[in-house]
Amino acid sequence: MSIDTRNSGSAMSHSFHRRDLLRATVAVGGLAALAGLATSLSAAAANDDAQSFTQLSEFLTGYKLDPVLGARYLAAFAKRSKTLHADIAVLQQIIRQSGVSNMDAFLALKPTDPNVMKTATLIVSGWYLGVVGEPADAELITYEEALMYRPTKGILPVPTYGPGPNAWGPKPDSKI
Amino acid sequence: MANDAYDADLIVIGSGVMGGIVAANLAKAGKKVIILEAGPRVDRREIVETFRNAPVKLSLANAKLQGAGSPFPSLPHAPSTYGDYLQFEGPIKYNTSYLRVVGGTTWHFGSALWRMIPNDFKLQSLYGRGRDWPISYDDLEPFYNKAELELGVTGLDGQDESGQGGGPMPPRTMPFPMRQLNSSYMFETLAEKLAVGGFNPVLEPHGRASRPYGNRPVCAGNNNCNPVCPIGAKYDGSMHIDEAERHGAKLLDNSVVYKIEAGDDGKITGIWYKKPDNSEHKLTAKYFVLAAYGIESAKLLLISTSAKYPNGIANSSDQVGRNLMDHTGISMNMLTKEDMWPGEGPTELLVYLNQRDGEFRKDYPSYKIKVRNTVPTAQMTEGFIKKGILGSKLDAEIRKYSARSLNWAIDFEPLPLAENRVTPSKTKFDALGIPVPSLYYSITDYWNAGRDRGLQDLNKIAQLLDAEVLSTDVKWQNRQHVMGTTRMGDDPNDSVVDRDCRTHDHHNMFIAGTSVMPSASCMNPTLTGAALSVRIAEQLLREV
Numbered sequence: 088m089s090i091d092t093r094n095s096g097s098a099m100s101h102s103f104h105r106r107d108l109l110r111a112t113v114a115v116g117g118l119a120a121l122a123g124l125a126t127s128l129s130a131a132a133a134n135d136d137a138q139s140f141t142q143l144s145e146f147l148t149g150y151k152l153d154p155v156l157g158a159r160y161l162a163a164f165a166k167r168s169k170t171l172h173a174d175i176a177v178l179q180q181i182i183r184q185s186g187v188s189n190m191d192a193f194l195a196l197k198p199t200d201p202n203v204m205k206t207a208t209l210i211v212s213g214w215y216l217g218v219v220g221e222p223a224d225a226e227l228i229t230y231e232e233a234l235m236y237r238p239t240k241g242i243l244p245v246p247t248y249g250p251g252p253n254a255w256g257p258k259p260d261s262k263i
Numbered sequence: 264m265a266n267d268a269y270d271a272d273l274i275v276i277g278s279g280v281m282g283g284i285v286a287a288n289l290a291k292a293g294k295k296v297i298i299l300e301a302g303p304r305v306d307r308r309e310i311v312e313t314f315r316n317a318p319v320k321l322s323l324a325n326a327k328l329q330g331a332g333s334p335f336p337s338l339p340h341a342p343s344t345y346g347d348y349l350q351f352e353g354p355i356k357y358n359t360s361y362l363r364v365v366g367g368t369t370w371h372f373g374s375a376l377w378r379m380i381p382n383d384f385k386l387q388s389l390y391g392r393g394r395d396w397p398i399s400y401d402d403l404e405p406f407y408n409k410a411e412l413e414l415g416v417t418g419l420d421g422q423d424e425s426g427q428g429g430g431p432m433p434p435r436t437m438p439f440p441m442r443q444l445n446s447s448y449m450f451e452t453l454a455e456k457l458a459v460g461g462f463n464p465v466l467e468p469h470g471r472a473s474r475p476y477g478n479r480p481v482c483a484g485n486n487n488c489n490p491v492c493p494i495g496a497k498y499d500g501s502m503h504i505d506e507a508e509r510h511g512a513k514l515l516d517n518s519v520v521y522k523i524e525a526g527d528d529g530k531i532t533g534i535w536y537k538k539p540d541n542s543e544h545k546l547t548a549k550y551f552v553l554a555a556y557g558i559e560s561a562k563l564l565l566i567s568t569s570a571k572y573p574n575g576i577a578n579s580s581d582q583v584g585r586n587l588m589d590h591t592g593i594s595m596n597m598l599t600k601e602d603m604w605p606g607e608g609p610t611e612l613l614v615y616l617n618q619r620d621g622e623f624r625k626d627y628p629s630y631k632i633k634v635r636n637t638v639p640t641a642q643m644t645e646g647f648i649k650k651g652i653l654g655s656k657l658d659a660e661i662r663k664y665s666a667r668s669l670n671w672a673i674d675f676e677p678l679p680l681a682e683n684r685v686t687p688s689k690t691k692f693d694a695l696g697i698p699v700p701s702l703y704y705s706i707t708d709y710w711n712a713g714r715d716r717g718l719q720d721l722n723k724i725a726q727l728l729d730a731e732v733l734s735t736d737v738k739w740q741n742r743q744h745v746m747g748t749t750r751m752g753d754d755p756n757d758s759v760v761d762r763d764c765r766t767h768d769h770h771n772m773f774i775a776g777t778s779v780m781p782s783a784s785c786m787n788p789t790l791t792g793a794a795l796s797v798r799i800a801e802q803l804l805r806e807v
Contacts (some may be wrong), residue, residue: 147653149654149655149658189654190653190654190655191654191655191656193654194653194654204651207653208648208651208653211648211653211657212645212648215644215648215657216641216644216645216648218318220318222318222319225318225319226318227316227317227318230315230316231315235640235641235644235661236640237658238658238659238661238662238665239640239661239662239665239666242604242607242666243486243604243606243607243638243640243665244484244485244486244606244638245638246485246486246487246637246638247311247314247315247485247487247493248485249483249484249485249486249487249493250483250484251483251484252481252482252483252484253444253445253481254483254484255445255447255448255484255607255608256445256446256447256448257448258448259448259602259604259607
């Protein structure tokens with residue numbers, strides 16, 4: 088299994104690209120994970136909204152995600168939007184119909200429905216910033232695990248989670 | 264020993280670094296000391312957790328939200344300056360942020376701890392601008408040494424801190440208490456590239472431990488000096504308060520002083536404070552030190568009016584609250600073509616001081632150029648997503664801009680202007696009925712000339728780095744360096760305190776803090792205030 092180069096280095100255990108997971112999952116027999124996106128996502132959603140939401144989020148972000156956080160994100164989004172579940176269903180449907188295996192391929196199709204992209208962006212924004220809502224009613228879901236810190240993991244600290252004394256100086260690994 | 268006629272030998276109003284130094288030194292000498300603090304005690308672990316859990320992290324962009332952006336408490340009797348506590352007048356908003364908690368504003372300072380250089384004390388006689396100090400660098404030098412030990416300063420010996428790339432400056436009679444931290448890849452790379460253009464790199468002296476210092480561990484590169492060092496490697500005023508309490512000083516928190524009383528002979532007789540329940544209490548002492556930050560100290564003096572003192576305490580000169588200064592600045596964001604990685608190690612450290620001193624000060628102010636060394640990720644990601652960037656491109660953009668976007672900022676030396684001032688608001692009061700501070704602030708053509716000269720330097724830096732300028736902000740950025748509101752001088756007619764920081768009008772009251780500075784230089788003022796506080800403590804030990 089290859090590791091996506093944009094997330095290589097010390098962060099590798101957390102940063103398998105979505106498509107690598109997809110390959111791995113298919114290889115071990117097509118268990119519930121992302122292979123499901125292409126075939127039975129709505130059934131999974133009916134059984135387990137949070138798991139389904141996490142799987143959708145993994146497709147949208149390209150990261151393996153924590154389902155506990157997924158459940159919290161879903162609740163926070165749902166609290167702020169009456170149409171969230173319907174919006175998610177539409178997004179899942181369109182992704183499934185597109186037949187693509189990752190977000191870049193999906194974006195390359197240039198989806199035209201503004202609502203679809205709005206929902207996708209909302210979910211990505213939450214996972215990257217670690218926060219749901221507008222400043223006045225914002226809710227933090229995670230700080231340390233916010234995805235925006237992943238692309239520089241191993242070089243720049245998530246502030247307050249430093250690397251330890253004298254852990255800086257030489258040129259950082261340029262592959263990261 | 265305390266005379267029973269008094270509640271204490273010394274009352275200190277304000278529990279920040281300045282009051283803390285005085286209180287700790289007097290308590291260690293066996294004096295009976297009471298410290299009053301308007302705000303509550305805070306616990307580092309709780310502040311760190313509040314910070315981590317806050318959806319809106321410290322950011323000037325969010326400062327308008329009540330209490331948002333700071334993990335420190337905002338209480339009705341001691342409202343946060345991150346909310347709408349301060350009132351602004353005049354052409355420029357003096358939107359400073361200080362903390363009203365035990366330990367004071369050093370909790371959230373970047374911890375730059377500079378000495379001034381000798382010429383900074385003689386601005387008027389050398390360059391015809393601003394004011395001279397009544398004391399010289401040589402007078403203050405021994406106290407800079409002591410303050411550096413008190414605060415635990417880390418620095419690079421032998422540097423030319425006047426920015427000319429020459430020999431050691433200013434003159435020092437003692438080495439830094441701790442050796443400088445590791446330089447980062449960005450600092451080394453920038454230093455090399457900018458040296459070509461004649462920019463002399465200077466590494467900032469600061470308050471982060473580079474070896475275990477007292478109870479402080481070594482800086483671990485948490486990159487969170489503001490708003491809070493999670494491990495207490497960085498100095499803050501609570502450390503001196505802890506020391507004072509260990510030696511018997513009594514700290515009264517949530518105790519808001521609202522009146523200072525003086526007898527007809529000028530002697531300060533007592534102070535009044537309110538608790539959050541609005542109950543009123545009085546304390547007496549032989550001596551008093553006012554160390555409540557340049558804004559609250561001035562406000563307190565001005566509201567302490569009586570028939571004998573209609574203009575307030577220590578204000579026969581009408582200078583209390585005036586000459587409010589800040590290192591009002593500008594900034595520029597740029598994107599380099601190669602990775603620099605701002606955010607490794609502690610925030611700050613690399614500065615350029617080519618324009619710190621020279622004949623040019625007749626025409627434009629001295630200034631300091633600094634590059635922010637703060638992890639920039641959180642500031643940019645939302646913008647990328649709002650622009651519709653998703654997929655692998657989002658990670659690529661975050662990585663690129665995190666590694667290559669640099670924020671350069673300039674701090675200018677201001678001039679003391681009588682019209683720039685703190686007054687008690689006539690229309691706005693806190694929950695205890697005490698007027699909030701109202702701040703009038705403006706700048707002059709002297710500052711404008713500095714801005715124009717500074718922009719040339721920033722553009723030259725961008726050129727040397729082959730960087731693209733992303734944005735420039737020349738809108739009078741506040742640097743949270745309050746100075747001047749109770750200025751020092753030999754003439755009681757145009758100054759508030761004498762050369763010992765004793766109020767001209769009241770023999771038994773001193774003012775500790777950067778508010779006594781008659782001129783500001785272009786450098787962070789905390790160490791200068793701390794040196795003056797050490798000097799006050801020694802004077803008090805001779806008298807109390």
